[in-house]
Amino acid sequence: MYPEFNHSIPRRKFIGDLSKTAAGLAVLGWQPGHLSLTVQQVMDLVLKEGNLSRIADTVDTLKTGHAAQPVTGIITTMFPTINVIQEAIKHKANFIIAHEPAFYNHKDDKGWVKDNGVLRQKLAMIDKHQIVIWRFHDYCHALQPDAVSYGVARKAGWERYYKTGQLSLTIPAISLKQLAQHLKTSLGISQVRVIGDLAQSCTRIALMPGAWGGQRQVNAVETEKPDVLIVGELSEWETAEYIRDANLLGQKKGLIVLGHSVSEEPGMEYFAEWLRPKLPGIKVTHVSSNDPFTWL
Structure with missing residues (x-):
């Protein structure tokens, strides 16, 4: 399913008005605090401004709340964790746009595990504070450029090295060890996992944040021929073993595993920046869901 569109307002006129500058909106009578946009209108705007075609079979649906609900503020994040929901409440923001699931499985099936006590408590908090959650995964990756990568x-x-639509980019030569340290520092990650010769020189990188799956990760190495594959997460018995054997066979193939949440968080941070000027009357805040792991 994809988000329903509120046809009570002429879509073309509404979107045309919203896409004007803040000054233009003032002329139209839209002043911050004077007009509440609904969840549906915000979703409508995102698809229009992103030049996104509606996807018939997508997980990007409302997981809680209602499309007609007026928006008091927007939070962007990777995972709508309890901490993120609490931050939304603190910011008096009732609309969370999250890249990944709220309920621990890809389709947010609330019956995925029966009698899930954690799920019940989470839903109670969401219902009490009337929080709307929209998953923004497929559409996020469909933006040009892909907001996450x-x-x-x-x-x-x-x-300067990034090219829209390409998995690989070429950077100035750097050792695998230095590259891992650079990613930790620049992305704010406490720990990464690495396979390969730490002294090997890396210039060609296959950048695959998130969870692409073993087949696509291995295929990327075979077709793109990178010096190093950078991923969010992997199946250890698939991609990790492939990279290990490649090195044992004499190939110089590095692997850096960042962690799923932290590897895609910069994409939702960028999306918040992309969205803010398009909604001058609504506060848009990015709240990181952070790394769930403690490294010992």
């Missing part, structure tokens, strides 16, 4: 490249200082 571009957000990561930008935060790593690789904007």
Whole structure:
């Protein structure tokens, strides 16, 4: 399913008005605090401004709340964790736009595990504070450039090397060890996992934040021929073993595993920046869901 569109307002007129500058909106009578936009209108705006075609079979649906609900503020994040929900409440923001699931499985099936006590408590908090959660995954990756990969490249200082639609980018030569340290520092990650010769020189990078799956990760190495593959997460018995064997066979193939949440967070941070000027009457705040792991 994809988000329903509120046809009570002529879509073309509404979007045309919203896409004007703040000054133009003032002329139209839209002043901050004078007009409440609904969740549906915000979703409508995102698709229009992003030049996004509606996706028929997408997970990007409302997970809680209602499309007609007026928006008091927006939080962007990776995972809508309890901490993120509490921050939304603190900011008096009732609309969370999250890249990943709220309920621990891809389709946010609330019956995925029966009698899930954690899920019940989370839903109670969401219902009490009337929080709307919209998953923004497929549409986020459909933006040009892909908000996630571009957000990561930008935060790593690789904007000049990034090319929309390409997995690989070429950076000045750096050792695998130095590259891992650079990613930790620039992306604010406490620990990363690495396979390969730490002294090997890396210039060609395959950048795959998030969870692409073993088949696509291995295929990227075979077709893109990178010096190093950078991923969010992986199946250890698939991609990690492939990279290990490649090195044992004499190939110089590095692997850096960042962690799923922290690897895509820069994308939702960038999305918040993309969205703010398009909604001058609504406060848009990015709240990081952070790394769930404590490293010992």
